[in-house]
Amino acid sequence: PKTLHLRRRHKYPQKSAPRRNKFDHYAIIKFPPTTESAMEKMEDSNTPVFIVDVKANKHQIK
Known part of the structure; x- marks a missing residue:
């Protein structure tokens, strides 16, 4: 029979x-960008x- 080996x-x-x-x-979240493209995305698509x-991964950001 085999003997049980414990760590x-x-x-x-x-x-x-x-x-x-x-x-x-x-x-995780540092700051909102103030670039023109970011402002446009915020205004147009409400994103x-x-x-x-x-x-940071996607789960941590959400």
Whole structure:
């Protein structure tokens, strides 16, 4: 019969502090652009346009 092999337990936590989310709601959306094309899109199609963080994905932006 095979013996159950359990993983070794650490004597101390591997990370000193819990991992914190770098993106809060204010870090993802940066600012609205003031270019002519962005203003035109806002006025014509009633679409909000914002500059967002490069590392943010679509789910975080929504």
